Amino acid sequence: MKEQIKYLLVLGLFFLFSTLTVAQSIEKCEITFIKAGKLFDSENGKILTNYIIKIEDNKIKEVGKDILIPKNGKVIDLSAYTVLPGLIDGHTHLMTLDNLKDEYPMAEKVLFEGDALRVLRGAKRAKTWLEAGFTTVRDLGDSGPFLDVALKNAINEGTTVGPRMFVSGPIIISEGGQVPGLIKSQREVVEDEYTIVKNVDDAINAVRIHVNYGADIIKIAANNSPNNTSLTIDEMKAIVKMAHRYDKKVTAHATNDLAVWEAVTAGVDGIEHGYQISDTTLTLMAKKGVALVPTDISKPLFNKIYDIVDYKGDKAAAMKWSKDRYQDRLQRAIKAGVTILTGSDNYLDFEMPQGEAAKNILIAYEEEGMKPLDILKSSTYLSAKFMAKENELGTIKEGAFADIIAVKGDVENDFSNTIFNIVFVMKNGEIYVKKE
Numbered sequence: 001m002k003e004q005i006k007y008l009l010v011l012g013l014f015f016l017f018s019t020l021t022v023a024q025s026i027e028k029c030e031i032t033f034i035k036a037g038k039l040f041d042s043e044n045g046k047i048l049t050n051y052i053i054k055i056e057d058n059k060i061k062e063v064g065k066d067i068l069i070p071k072n073g074k075v076i077d078l079s080a081y082t083v084l085p086g087l088i089d090g091h092t093h094l095m096t097l098d099n100l101k102d103e104y105p106m107a108e109k110v111l112f113e114g115d116a117l118r119v120l121r122g123a124k125r126a127k128t129w130l131e132a133g134f135t136t137v138r139d140l141g142d143s144g145p146f147l148d149v150a151l152k153n154a155i156n157e158g159t160t161v162g163p164r165m166f167v168s169g170p171i172i173i174s175e176g177g178q179v180p181g182l183i184k185s186q187r188e189v190v191e192d193e194y195t196i197v198k199n200v201d202d203a204i205n206a207v208r209i210h211v212n213y214g215a216d217i218i219k220i221a222a223n224n225s226p227n228n229t230s231l232t233i234d235e236m237k238a239i240v241k242m243a244h245r246y247d248k249k250v251t252a253h254a255t256n257d258l259a260v261w262e263a264v265t266a267g268v269d270g271i272e273h274g275y276q277i278s279d280t281t282l283t284l285m286a287k288k289g290v291a292l293v294p295t296d297i298s299k300p301l302f303n304k305i306y307d308i309v310d311y312k313g314d315k316a317a318a319m320k321w322s323k324d325r326y327q328d329r330l331q332r333a334i335k336a337g338v339t340i341l342t343g344s345d346n347y348l349d350f351e352m353p354q355g356e357a358a359k360n361i362l363i364a365y366e367e368e369g370m371k372p373l374d375i376l377k378s379s380t381y382l383s384a385k386f387m388a389k390e391n392e393l394g395t396i397k398e399g400a401f402a403d404i405i406a407v408k409g410d411v412e413n414d415f416s417n418t419i420f421n422i423v424f425v426m427k428n429g430e431i432y433v434k435k436e
C-alpha cells in the first residue's frame with residue numbers, strides 16, 4: 001500500500017512538473033538580438049567584426065553576420081563595443097576578505113564573524129564579481145562549513161545576485177590546515193574551516209562528504225604553507241581516484257616545486273599558485289594536461305598593499321623581485337605548453353569592490369608578457385573547458401548560456417584600461433549592467 005501511494009505521488013509530481021515546464025516555456029520565451037561591433041571568438045582567440053547574437057530566454061540561439069532581425073525585435077545595440085563571453089575567475093574565496101593589517105584574520109572570521117554574517121557578506125561580494133564582468137567563479141575554500149554551497153544555491157534560485165559558482169567546500173588538507181601551532185584545545189577552529197584528513201581512508205571519505213554536501217570540484221592542499229605538514233602522494237592519489245569516480249576535477253594548492261610535482265604525480269587536474277615550479281615539473285604538467293592557475297599580483301595592487309600597510313622598504317625593488325619571479329614562471333609554463341587558467345585568489349581588502357580588484361589578475365598576466373587575447377581566452381574558453389563546460393560557458397555560440405559582457409575601448413592595444421571599462425553584463429539571459 002505504502003509503495004502504491006509513493007508511486008502515485010511520484011507520478012503526480014511528474015505530471016505537475018511537466019505541465020509547469022510547458023507553461024513556463026510558453027510564457028517566458030523572450031527573444032533578444034545583440035549587435036556586436038566587435039565579438040571575441042574565445043575558442044580561436046580572435047576578434048570578429050559586426051556580428052549579431054540571437055538570444056532566446058537564457059540561451060544563445062544563433063550567432064552570425066546575416067541574422068534577420070524582425071521589425072519589432074528587441075535589440076541591444078553594442079555595435080560601439082567589444083562583446084565577450086562572461087569572464088571566469090578560476091580561483092576565488094567569496095567568503096573571505098582579510099584586512100591587510102590584521103595579524104590573525106583567520107581568527108577574526110572563524111571566531112567572531114560567524115556563519116550567518118559571513119555568508120551574507122559573501123553574497124554582497126559575489127555581486128561585485130558579476131558587476132566586474134565575471135559571470136562565473138570557481139570558489140576554492142576558505143568558506144567555512146560549506147557556506148559556498150549555500151551561496152551557490154541562493155544565487156541559482158534567485159535569492160541573491162552573483163556569478164555562477166562552482167564550489168569546492170572546505171579545502172581537503174593535512175594536520176593543522178594552514179594554521180601552524182594552534183593549541184590542542186582550539187583544534188575545532190581549523191576543523192571548521194578545513195576538511196582534515198589523517199590517512200588514505202580518511203582522504204577517500206573526505207571526497208564522499210564533499211560530494212554529499214554539493215561540492216562541484218575538489219580542492220586539496222599539496223603543501224600548506226605556512227604550516228609545514230602536507231598530504232602524502234598516496235592520500236592525494238586516493239582523493240583523485242575517488243573524485244574522478246564522481247566526475248569531479250581535483251585542483252591542488254601547491255606553491256613549491258616538490259608540492260606541485262607530488263600533486264601532478266598523484267593525478268590532479270589543476271595546480272593553484274605554483275610559484276616555484278621547475279622546468280621538469282612544467283614538462284610533466286604539459287604531458288599530463290594539468291592546468292596552472294597563476295594567482296599573481298598586479299603592479300597596481302602591489303602599490304595598494306604597500307600603501308595600506310605603510311611599507312617602509314624599497315617598494316620598487318620589492319615589487320620587481322616578485323614580478324620577475326612571476327614572469328619567469330609564467331613564461332616558462334607557456335613555453336612548456338601548460339594550459340594557463342585565470343584565477344585571482346583575491347581575499348585581501350584592497351579598499352575597492354572586491355570583484356574589481358580580482359580583475360587585476362588579467363592585468364598581472366599582461367604585465368608578465370601574456371598577450372591580451374590569450375589572457376581573455378584563458379579567462380573564458382580554457383577556463384570553461386577545464387570544467388568540461390566549453391559548450392555552455394566561456395563561449396558565444398549556439399546552445400551556450402547567454403553569459404555575455406561588453407567593454408568600451410580597444411582590448412588588443414589598450415587592454416588594462418579597456419578591461420575595466422565594463423558597459424554591459426548579462427548572465428543567464430538577464431541584464432545586470434547596462435551603461436549608455
Ligand SMILES: [Zn+2]
Pocket residue numbers: 091092093140345
Ligand atoms: Zn586561494
